[in-house]
Amino acid sequence: MIGLKRNLFLLSAMSVCACAFGQEKILTVEVENGWKNGKTDEPVVIRLDGVKGLDFVVRSADVTDAKGERLAYQLDDMDGDMKADELVFLTNIGAKEKQTLKLKLSASARKENFTPRVYADIKLNDKADRYPKVTSIEIPQGSYVYSDIYHHGAAFESELTAYRIYIDERQNIDLYGKYYRRLELEKTGFYSSPELQKERYGNDVLWAGGSIGCGSFKGWNGKMPVNLDSVAVRGQRIIASGPLRTVVEVKDMGWQYGDGEPLNMKEYLIQYAGHRECEVSVTFDAPLGNQVFCTGVQKVGATPKGTVRKDGLAYSWGSDYPDMGMKDQYPPEAIGLGVYVPEKYIKKTVEDDLNYLFVVGAEGKTAMKYYVTFCADKEKDGFHSAESWFGSMDSWKDGLDHPVEVRLK
Structure with a gap:
């Protein structure tokens, strides 16, 4: 009898566990594109804390379209508590089209085998040349690790383009151009060897020098951009590395900016x-006052072309050596740069000897968002002149201004 009771107790406990981990919630997702043009790989991002009645940790999901085909998805833990905060999938949707999809959220973990379409990493530049990956890194004021991090900071890519952001006071966004649409960074590490270059792998295509680079976020002293050189703690973290999006967090805590209280700032790239573009969300832990900052695009080469517009677009085109110390290995590259800043953040536009700039602010708010993009002339399927690049900017901006509407039922 004792053995029987013990077995019944174990069965009961197992049933409770199975029930808990077998929890599911089924939803209908309506996606509507109100824009005049169709969209390819349009992101659909669902905040899980906004799903009514969801009372379990989501560990897997099924996203099914109207034809019954299962779509790739991604679950991202944004705050580092080991619980998913956002679910992401991509959809191709026509102009003025409405789509209805089925979403099943589950508490049961499941290994997925979706094809990776993006990649991100932070790697150490160790003496043994093993370059181990790390998830995050933080450094106190006065510590310099720029040369100790392989490719000098976090790097990330889609099939079209790749970026990195320096882990020093400049925090410049640097660019990697490709010949072909594929993932390359895990193989090249942002630095293609002569052998890989012969196989038409890409490479760094921008020399920023003392400029704003392409969409870097900096302070503003009333005359020019200023670096983030008085930060108590600086850090970077890979939040997500695919299969559908990369998320990189850049942290600047205790930034003594001006005469006020230090700022605690995080950027999400x-x-x-x-x-090809990168979304940049800049967040603060308290509402901003009248502080202003800046971003924009640099003027490239000796004969640059470009402009900065009051409607939020800045773009440029030019050709220059991407690495001034290795001119023999890396000849001049023609590239196009672009930044879009929503008008509500713009205080004024500035053109100086090096840059096309926006001075930005968000008084009373804790966040602002803008977008960074670029092209390399070397791309097989891309833009090959200033005219074609500049001609694409308005449509790019218009598409960003008209994201799809998402409704859960």
Whole structure:
């Protein structure tokens, strides 16, 4: 009898566990594109804390379209508590089209085998040349690790383009151009060897020098951009590395900016599969006052072309050596740069000897968002002149201004 009771107790406990981990919630997702043009690989991002009645930790999901085909998805833990906060999938949707999809959320973990379409990493530049990957790194004021991090900071890519952001006071966004649409960083590490170059792998295509680079976020002293050189703790973290988007967090805690209280700032750089642009979300832990900052694009080469517009677009085109110390290995590269800043953040536009700039602010708010993009002339399927690059900017901006509407039922 004792053995029987013990077995019944174990069966009961197992049933409770199975029930808990077998929890599911089924939803209908309506996606509507109100824009005049169709969209390819359009992101659909669902905040799980906004799903009514969801009372379990989501560990897997099924996203099914109207034809019954299962779509790739991604679950991202944004705050580092080991619980998914956002679910992401991509959809191709026509102009003025409405789509209805089925979403099943589950508490049961499941290994997925979706094809990776993006990649991100931070690697150490160790003496044994093993270059181990790390998830995050933090350094106190006065510590310099720029040369100790392989490719000098976090790097990330889609099939079209790749970026890195320096882990020093400049925090410049640097660019990697490709010949072909594929993932390359895990193989090249941002630095293609002569052998890989012969196989038409890409490479760094921008020399920023003392400029704003392409969409870097900096302070503003009333005359020019200023670096983030008085930060108590600086850090970077890979939040997500695919299969559909990368998310990189850049942290600047205790930034003594001006005469006020130090700022605690985090930037989130997000790139989606199938997209050449990078979304930059800048957040603060308290509402901003009248502080202003700046971003924009640099003037490239000796004869640059470009402009900065009051409607939020800045773009440029030019050719220059991407690495001034290795001119023999890396000849001049023609590239196009672009930044889009929503008008509500713009205080004024500035053109100086090096840059096309926006001075930005968000008084009373804790966040602002803008977008960074670029092209390399070397791309097989890309832009090959200033005219074609500049001609694409308005449509790019218009598409960003008209994201799809998402409704859960």
